[in-house]
Amino acid sequence: MNNQFHLVVPCFRESGRIGGFLPELCLAVQNLGGVRVQVVDDGSGADEAQRMGDIIDRLRSSHSCLLSLKVLSKNLGKGGAVYAGWAEHGGADWLAFVDADGSCSAAEVARLISMTHDRVTRDRMSNDTNALFASRVKMLGRRVERLFKRHLLGRIYATLVSEILDIPVYDSQCGLKIIPRRAYEQIKDRLSIHGFAFDVDLMVALLDSGCRIDEVPIDWKEMQGGTVRLMRDSWLMARDVMHIRACRTKFKSTN
Ligand SMILES: Nc1nc2c(ncn2[C@@H]2O[C@H](COP(=O)(O)OP(=O)(O)OP(=O)(O)O)[C@@H](O)[C@H]2O)c(=O)[nH]1
Ligand SMILES: [Mg+2]
Numbered sequence: 001m002n003n004q005f006h007l008v009v010p011c012f013r014e015s016g017r018i019g020g021f022l023p024e025l026c027l028a029v030q031n032l033g034g035v036r037v038q039v040v041d042d043g044s045g046a047d048e049a050q051r052m053g054d055i056i057d058r059l060r061s062s063h064s065c066l067l068s069l070k071v072l073s074k075n076l077g078k079g080g081a082v083y084a085g086w087a088e089h090g091g092a093d094w095l096a097f098v099d100a101d102g103s104c105s106a107a108e109v110a111r112l113i114s115m116t117h118d119r120v121t122r123d124r125m126s127n128d129t130n131a132l133f134a135s136r137v138k139m140l141g142r143r144v145e146r147l148f149k150r151h152l153l154g155r156i157y158a159t160l161v162s163e164i165l166d167i168p169v170y171d172s173q174c175g176l177k178i179i180p181r182r183a184y185e186q187i188k189d190r191l192s193i194h195g196f197a198f199d200v201d202l203m204v205a206l207l208d209s210g211c212r213i214d215e216v217p218i219d220w221k222e223m224q225g226g227t228v229r230l231m232r233d234s235w236l237m238a239r240d241v242m243h244i245r246a247c248r249t250k251f252k253s254t255n
Contacts (some may be wrong), residue, residue: 003034003093003094003116003117004034004035004036004091004092004093004094005029005034005035005036005092005093005094005095005096005113005178006036006038006085006086006088006089006090006092006094006095006096006181007029007035007036007037007038007096007097007098007109007113008038008039008040008081008082008085008086008095008096008097008098009022009025009037009038009039009040009097009098009099009100010040010042010078010081010082010085010097010099010100011039011040011041011042011044011052011081011100012041012042012043012044012075012078012081012227013044013045013048013227014041014044014052014100014101015044015048015051015052015055016225017100017101017102017223017225018039018052018055018100019055020102021100021101021102021106022037022039022055022056022059022066022100023059023063024102024105024106025037025098025106025109026059026063026065026066027063027106028106028107028109028110029065029106029109029110029113030063030064030065031110032110032113032114035065035113036065036066036067036090036092037063037065037066037067038067038070038085038088039052039056039066039067039069039070039100040069040070040071040072040081040082040084040085041069041070041071041072041081042072042075042076042077042078042080042081043071043072043073043074043075043076044075049069049071052069052071053069053071056068056069067088070084070085070088072084076194077194077195077196077198078194078195078196078198079191079193079194079195079196079197079198079199079201079202080194080198082097082198083188083191083194083198085097086184089181092181093180093181093182094113094116094178094179094180094181095178095179095180095181095184096113096176096177096178096179097175097176097177098175098176099175099176101223101225101226102221102223103175103220103221103222103223104134104174104175104176104218104219104220105219105221108134108176108218108219108220109176111218112132112134112176112178112216112218113178115132115216116129116132116178129180130180130211130212130213130214131177131178131179131180131183131206131211131212131213131214132177132178132213132214132216133169133171133172133174133176133177133199133203133213133214133215133216134171134174134175134176134177134215134216134217134218134220135170135171135174135215135216135217135218136154136171136174136217136218136220137170137171137215137217138151139217142217142218142219143219143220143221144219144220145220145221145222146220146222147222149230150222150230153230153234154171154173157173157234157237157238158170158171158172158173160238160241161200161241164241164242164245165200165204165241165244165245165248167203167204167207169203169215170215171215172199172200172203173196173199173200174199174218174220176218177199177202179202179206179211180211183206183209183211184206186209186211187202187205187206187208187209187211190205190251191205192243192247193240193243193244195236195237195240196228196233196236196237196240197236197237197240197241197244200237200240200241200244201240201244204244204248208248208251208252
């Protein structure tokens, strides 16, 4: 396995926020080499797509790692946007996504990508590599700034996910994940959730296929302008987790 990355930034009406983060991200990953960045506009409408396209065209003149904007004709949800981007991986060894708001900084994205270099060297003999899920762990040595309300709801959701699915995950929802493409190819036909619980669906399918996942504590800073509506989306996500559990039971009984 070499170290080519296809990093998707899923965007729903993000032209107001991405202008700060995207140049930093391109700079950070360009220094690493081997990373292509693809912004996917998740059916945000014609005006928004035009604004995003302008921002990206401007940046592409100075950042060769940035691909042209992919525009989805209708809104698929965050997972749908990530998977649409990953479908254009161009043979990359790793698939990744990061949220557009810069909550996870460009430096943190680069740090996690660099971690895979060590792992590839270590795992070359076994030809087998772990996925990396960033995790917002409030712990000594890390800086996680989140509103108390969001932190609390996040902890409740994570605990439910871990209990309902019997998977000891700390934070399934963090907006930075890196997956070996080979592992993704094996499970992609099984994935059915395109909304905010898609990370849980992805995690379950990866683990069931035998792919190991490491959770990596990162620095995280909540940004203004978040679009997740806490009560409504938490309910939808809980419903999706029950659906994932039912599908998993069915999948295991037929495979
Ligand atoms: N709300 C929403 N976001 C989407 C959609 N498709 C892609 N996204 C992207 O999903 C990412 C996460 O959304 P955010 O608005 O940052 O979510 P948030 O409210 O800040 O929640 P956290 O980041 O988890 O604290 C962003 O990059 C969005 O642009 C969609 O259909 N709806
Ligand atoms: Mg956010």
